[in-house]
Amino acid sequence: MTTGLSLNFASDNVEGASPGVMEALLRANAGPAPAYGTDAWTKRVEARFAELFEHEVAVFPVATGTAANALALAAAVSPWGSCLCHVESHVADDECGAPEFFSHGAKLIGLAGTGCKLDAAEVERVLDRLPDHVKQMPAQAVSLSQATECGLVYGQDEIAAIGALCRSRGLALHMDGARFANALVRLGASPAEMTWKAGIDILSFGATKNGCLAAEAVIVFSPRLAESLAYRRKRGGHTFSKSRFLAAQLEGYLDADAWLAHARHANAMAARLSGGLARLPGARLAWPTESNAVFAILPRAIDRAIAAAGALYHPWSPRFLPEGIRVGEDETLVRFVTSFATRPEAVDLLLATAASEKW
Ligand SMILES: Cc1ncc(COP(=O)(O)O)c(C=O)c1O
Numbered sequence: 001m002t003t004g005l006s007l008n009f010a011s012d013n014v015e016g017a018s019p020g021v022m023e024a025l026l027r028a029n030a031g032p033a034p035a036y037g038t039d040a041w042t043k044r045v046e047a048r049f050a051e052l053f054e055h056e057v058a059v060f061p062v063a064t065g066t067a068a069n070a071l072a073l074a075a076a077v078s079p080w081g082s083c084l085c086h087v088e089s090h091v092a093d094d095e096c097g098a099p100e101f102f103s104h105g106a107k108l109i110g111l112a113g114t115g116c117k118l119d120a121a122e123v124e125r126v127l128d129r130l131p132d133h134v135k136q137m138p139a140q141a142v143s144l145s146q147a148t149e150c151g152l153v154y155g156q157d158e159i160a161a162i163g164a165l166c167r168s169r170g171l172a173l174h175m176d177g178a179r180f181a182n183a184l185v186r187l188g189a190s191p192a193e194m195t196w197k198a199g200i201d202i203l204s205f206g207a208t209k210n211g212c213l214a215a216e217a218v219i220v221f222s223p224r225l226a227e228s229l230a231y232r233r234k235r236g237g238h239t240f241s242k243s244r245f246l247a248a249q250l251e252g253y254l255d256a257d258a259w260l261a262h263a264r265h266a267n268a269m270a271a272r273l274s275g276g277l278a279r280l281p282g283a284r285l286a287w288p289t290e291s292n293a294v295f296a297i298l299p300r301a302i303d304r305a306i307a308a309a310g311a312l313y314h315p316w317s318p319r320f321l322p323e324g325i326r327v328g329e330d331e332t333l334v335r336f337v338t339s340f341a342t343r344p345e346a347v348d349l350l351l352a353t354a355a356s357e358k359w
Contacts (some may be wrong), residue, residue, distance in 0.1 A: 005346045007311040009273075009336035011209075012179075012292060014312075017249070018211035018262065018340060024252025025213070025245060033244045041247035048254055049205075049219060054192040058226035060218040061246035062238040065178045066095045068204035068216040070102035071232050073143060075218075075225045076172035076202060079104040081140035082130075083174070084123055086116045088320060089145050090176055102236055107137045114322050115287045116148040120161035127169060142166055145176040146194065147183040150286075150320065151270075151293030156189055156198050163199015172225060173199050178206035178216075181263035182291040196221040207253045210262045211340050215249035262340030266292035269338035269347055276351035283354070286321055286333055294336045297325070298354075303332045305357035311350055313337075 008014045017025075033039040046059045062068050069091050077083045083099070085092050087110025091099050100106060111126055113119055127139055142162060147153050159175075166173040175195060177183070180203070184194055195203055201222040207215050218233075220226040233239050240246050253259050274289035277296045286295040295316055306313075316335045318327045327333045338347070 005343060005349055007309065007346055007350055009338065009350070010312040010314060011337045012266065012339040013209050015339045015341040017213035018253070018258065020255060020258045021212050021249050021252040024248045024255070028244050028248035035241045035243065036239060037243045039244040039247065041244040041251060045247040045250045045254075048251065049217070052191050052254070053195065053219065053221070054190070055196050055221055058220040058223070058229065060220070060229050060233050061240075061243070061250060062216055062218065062233065063214045063240070063246065065090070065176070065204060065206055065208065065216050066098050067236060067238045068206075068218050069095060069143075069174075069176055070098035071229060071236060071238070072174050072202045072204055072218050073099040073106065073141065074103040074232055075220070075229050076141040076174055077103050077106040078140060079106060080137055082107040082109050082137040083141040083143055084109045084111055084118075084126060084139060085143040086111055086113055086118055086145070086148070088116050088149055088317065089143065090149060090178065091143050102232065106140075109139070112320065114320050115150040115152040116145065116320060117152050117154065117158075118142070118144050118162060120158070120165050123162060124165055127165075139169070139171060141172040141174055143174040143176060145178070147179045147186070147291035147293070150295060151289060151291045152287055153183045153186045153290040156187065156193055159194070159198035159200065166199060172201045172222065175200045175203045177203050178209060179291055180206050181210050181259045182267055185260055185263045186267060186290055201225055207250060207259065209339070210253070210259055210266065212249045212253050215246045215253070217250060263292070266338045266340050266342065269342040269344065270294050270336075272344060273336055273338060273347045273350065276347070277354070280351075280354055286316070286318075286325060292338045294338070295333065296336070297327055297331050297333050300330050300332055302354050302357050303334065306350060306353050309353045311353070
């Protein structure tokens with residue numbers, strides 16, 4: 001590649017940290033500070049989250065999304081309980097059993113759903129069929145991903161329907177918000193509207209994919225779920241002695257609404273890419289592009305041409321495609337992810353390369 005443009009669309013975690021986050025880290029590096037969450041940065045970021053969510057919150061910064069999810073689910077589900085989630089959700093499919101491990105054995109029950117989305121009616125149907133017997137693990141939580149692993153964004157009404165069901169059955173509702181900001185700007189909702197007002201009890205607030213170096217936070221709206229979390233985080237090895245550096249990242253991330261600007265940019269780059277791909281002869285979108293991930297069904301010749309030009313992206317599972325859409329013999333389903341750092345010229349170069357392929 002002679003243009004110097006990166007065609008790396010493999011994920012939003014291939015980028016480094018944003019300048020605002022790095023500057024916040026450098027500022028936090030000047031001189032000593034109290035350890036283990038007693039520092040000024042942590043106090044400030046706790047207050048900032050309470051203001052942002054318009055709610056009293058308990059905040060537990062950690063370094064990975066897997067830790068956030070595993071700790072959140074361990075707080076919500078006992079070792080003999082179960083949690084309903086999508087069968088291809090990150091918690092079920094990409095965390096090497098961390099939620100089961102951190103919860104000392106809770107079970108994840110994987111549900112179907114187009115585009116990795118849970119539907120309240122399907123959740124209810126599965127709940128109704130779970131045997132009520134001491135031999136079975138009782139359902140204690142539901143976990144949904146916002147945005148989903150297929151880039152779809154739940155509407156507030158969809159979350160609220162699952163939230164109401166959870167309330168009526170005494171279940172906790174967890175949101176895996178690894179791409180929380182991308183979903184939020186798409187919806188145009190407030191953080192409160194997309195979470196506790198719709199029935200979310202506990203949130204994995206993602207920040208690494210959208211500009212942090214390594215910082216996420218478990219945000220707890222239901223005080224009962226926060227009781228054990230300080231101990232669980234320490235036992236899980238995620239209580240940083242130099243805690244200020246996790247908090248400083250989150251502060252730099254939230255400062256001047258940089259996180260929202262980043263997400264708007266990433267989503268706009270995805271829309272640019274998705275629009276261009278959809279116009280290519282022979283290509284089509286698998287799911288609508290609602291956040292910063294684009295899922296396209298491409299003729300294999302285009303797939304080969306863009307890969308040969310150095311583009312990086314991933315093949316994807318066709319299991320939960322919308323009804324009526326299938327991947328043909330000479331086609332492939334792939335995922336491209338854009339980020340706060342994606343350049344429009346890179347998107348255009350990818351599209352031009354794809355368009356130049358004669359197939
Ligand atoms: C939906 C979702 N949840 C959580 C995560 C967090 O994963 P990690 O532990 O790699 O930070 C990811 C990362 O790919 C994700 O896509």
